[in-house]
Amino acid sequence: MFKPIRVFGVLLLLFMAYSCSEKIDESSRYVFKYETILSYLQKHDAYHDYAELLNKVNIGKYSSSKVGQLMSARGNYTVFAPTNKAIQDYLETLVDEGLISEPSWDAFTDSVKLDSIRKVIVFNSIIDGGDETNNYYYVHDFPEVNQGEFILGNLFDRKLSVYRFAEDPDSLCINGDCPVSRLQRDILCTNGIIHQVGKVIAPKDVTAASYIQECLDERRDGYLTIFRVIQACGLLDTLRAIRDEVYEELYQQGKIEDLHNMTAIGFAEGSVASAPKHRLYGFTIFAETDDFWRSEGIEPTDPDLLDKLTKWILDNHQYSDEDKFTTGTDYTSEGHLLYQWVTYHILPMKIPADKLVFHINELGFNLNSPKIYGIPVYEYYTSFGKRRLFKIYESKESKGIYINRFPVHDNGRRGNNHEIYCEPDKVGCRIGADSEMAVLNDIINCNIYPIDAPLSYSDAVRDNLQKDRIRFDGMSLFPEAINNDFRLKKATAEMYKHVYIPNTVRAYNYLPNMQQNADMNFVYYNAWNDDWCNLQRDEMKAVGRFEVMFTLPPVPRRGTYEVRYKVLANSNRGIAQIYFGSDPENLPVAGIPIDLTMDCRNETDRLKVGYERDSEDDDYNAEVDKRMRNNGFMKGPQSINSNDGTERGWNDRENIRHIFVRQTLDPDKTYYIKLKSVLDSDKKEFYMDFIEYCAKEIYDNPESPEDIW
Numbered sequence: 001m002f003k004p005i006r007v008f009g010v011l012l013l014l015f016m017a018y019s020c021s022e023k024i025d026e027s028s029r030y031v032f033k034y035e036t037i038l039s040y041l042q043k044h045d046a047y048h049d050y051a052e053l054l055n056k057v058n059i060g061k062y063s064s065s066k067v068g069q070l071m072s073a074r075g076n077y078t079v080f081a082p083t084n085k086a087i088q089d090y091l092e093t094l095v096d097e098g099l100i101s102e103p104s105w106d107a108f109t110d111s112v113k114l115d116s117i118r119k120v121i122v123f124n125s126i127i128d129g130g131d132e133t134n135n136y137y138y139v140h141d142f143p144e145v146n147q148g149e150f151i152l153g154n155l156f157d158r159k160l161s162v163y164r165f166a167e168d169p170d171s172l173c174i175n176g177d178c179p180v181s182r183l184q185r186d187i188l189c190t191n192g193i194i195h196q197v198g199k200v201i202a203p204k205d206v207t208a209a210s211y212i213q214e215c216l217d218e219r220r221d222g223y224l225t226i227f228r229v230i231q232a233c234g235l236l237d238t239l240r241a242i243r244d245e246v247y248e249e250l251y252q253q254g255k256i257e258d259l260h261n262m263t264a265i266g267f268a269e270g271s272v273a274s275a276p277k278h279r280l281y282g283f284t285i286f287a288e289t290d291d292f293w294r295s296e297g298i299e300p301t302d303p304d305l306l307d308k309l310t311k312w313i314l315d316n317h318q319y320s321d322e323d324k325f326t327t328g329t330d331y332t333s334e335g336h337l338l339y340q341w342v343t344y345h346i347l348p349m350k351i352p353a354d355k356l357v358f359h360i361n362e363l364g365f366n367l368n369s370p371k372i373y374g375i376p377v378y379e380y381y382t383s384f385g386k387r388r389l390f391k392i393y394e395s396k397e398s399k400g401i402y403i404n405r406f407p408v409h410d411n412g413r414r415g416n417n418h419e420i421y422c423e424p425d426k427v428g429c430r431i432g433a434d435s436e437m438a439v440l441n442d443i444i445n446c447n448i449y450p451i452d453a454p455l456s457y458s459d460a461v462r463d464n465l466q467k468d469r470i471r472f473d474g475m476s477l478f479p480e481a482i483n484n485d486f487r488l489k490k491a492t493a494e495m496y497k498h499v500y501i502p503n504t505v506r507a508y509n510y511l512p513n514m515q516q517n518a519d520m521n522f523v524y525y526n527a528w529n530d531d532w533c534n535l536q537r538d539e540m541k542a543v544g545r546f547e548v549m550f551t552l553p554p555v556p557r558r559g560t561y562e563v564r565y566k567v568l569a570n571s572n573r574g575i576a577q578i579y580f581g582s583d584p585e586n587l588p589v590a591g592i593p594i595d596l597t598m599d600c601r602n603e604t605d606r607l608k609v610g611y612e613r614d615s616e617d618d619d620y621n622a623e624v625d626k627r628m629r630n631n632g633f634m635k636g637p638q639s640i641n642s643n644d645g646t647e648r649g650w651n652d653r654e655n656i657r658h659i660f661v662r663q664t665l666d667p668d669k670t671y672y673i674k675l676k677s678v679l680d681s682d683k684k685e686f687y688m689d690f691i692e693y694c695a696k697e698i699y700d701n702p703e704s705p706e707d708i709w
Helices: 008-021 037-043 045-054 084-096 111-123 208-218 224-232 245-252 290-295 305-315 337-343 459-466 479-483 603-609 618-630
Strands: 077-082 126-128 161-165 168-174 187-189 192-197 283-288 377-382 389-395 400-403 419-421 446-451 470-473 498-501 514-516 520-525 539-544 547-551 559-568 575-581 633-635 655-665 672-677 685-688 690-695
Touching: 037 045, 037 077, 037 187, 037 192, 045 077, 045 084, 045 111, 077 084, 084 111, 208 224, 224 283, 224 290, 224 305, 224 337, 305 337, 377 470, 514 520, 520 547, 559 685, 575 655, 618 633, 672 685
Parallel strands: 077 192, 283 446
Antiparallel strands: 077 126, 161 168, 187 192, 377 389, 389 400, 470 690, 498 520, 514 547, 520 539, 539 685, 547 672, 559 655, 559 690, 575 672, 633 655
């Protein structure tokens, strides 16, 4: 049985012990209209040691101001304040670890270590809600999902999670084992709120490599099989990566600047776009459990595990006939079967449970009723290692999130696009996001999810992917967007709504899958609280005489595909020439320039596109669709919803798909798209929402025409 680092089964006892043994200060714990957080802490003896630490820890590496000054100034802070006893207990754990000789601050002989430990206690305990009024967390605002994360990170920019006891819903623990006091919680001050905790919040900076090595050393059951394969394939060094230290230093020194005066330089909205504070690395591992392998006759501790697993993969055809691989003992070779198999279990981003897929504006979904799903949602990513397509999917009918699920949908023009059924051999792998075996908080740079069926990039998977219309949101191209928590962040502050991506040429290559020229500024529009008719609402924009190139995901099979570019047109956009191909230094032109301002609200554009609204006559509607395709256009998808009462979906005149490529694509080649402004003006916007691949078997199928979804 798998035993995670934190054994949650004993936490209730820990919580009860804390509640009974700690002497609680029950005086005036309600609304302190004239108390700042610091003044409240200083007036209550239970927080004496913590208050002292606040006045000793600097706000930043290049600032001499103290955190205590923040806690006495205006703001919206959520503070998980440890008691004196909690801090003393923490010092005793440092004695056990051999860091100090006795549980006292005087025991530190190294001032650097002393400052570091003080910072660990303080920075992990505070969430800065920014400038927006009342942007702090009451207990009733804590994440509802067990082990769910707060929207905002702490002062270390690290997410804290909440563990809820099924037997006692009022018992809460931060990060699994730091109990929140039943009585001393929701203490409101003028600049935020205080929750007393009975243990210092001090998550270890354990990397995926360290965690896996510890499990291997202890022969810890649960994921031992896949961990042994990861080690044998030489992947532990890669899984040690936490952050880009070069970017970190540049940002701290003020050399990575925010973008100011957005509207003045050509953006249609926004004032300041904030550059990301960090450039973090991350990974997600989807793993068959050791119990699964035992059911297949493979024992995780078997000395011959690697040979037996290789034979199992061969015997069960967990590969594609087009794959070229070796089966010798050089497991670190990218050409080895085990290496190819295990890297398809890894994505190069740390995906939290609530971002495996995104529910936001698909037809039938409402943010005000988040537990009621609409039509299916999905993501397409490029796997770790050899570039292969990876699909994550959820529907109302699936009752969970799956990898490579291929159901039949009610996707006719008069249908609802919900699942009708799913053949047993196309169900895919259910991701155990809600499983106790999911490792979500113990590793700084990785999440690990159990899956209930074997995962591979087999011929069946590739064939089914080719039968999909592969629509990928522009931001899915960038693992950094998930790793650094700015893709569809559920926050409303300007710094989260507009994210400035440092210019590749002028500042730093923040997104390796995107190359910019020196004459442009690129901004990601989060749009979580807007109602834009985009896939997942968000969009990417740039202004200037832009020339921007993106690395695209692979196709699943060699074949003829259309490549389409969706535009939400308006007068703020520019005109762009598209280039497409596999040689980034010499991309051929793809069609005529695309006018990003062109919609079908005026007669000139309607005639050029061939657009007409759908009628009751579906035969005539099909003729309109054919006419538009002959002109190189398609209507926008029916799948996008709007809650503002305006018309959306298939008949939305502002949403147009441009068919800019129809050619043979190869799964072993990497393709790029480049968009270059053809205007003299530097005040017009580049725009990007989604791109899609569509195989000829879909768009040119006389028996089953391509659906409108």
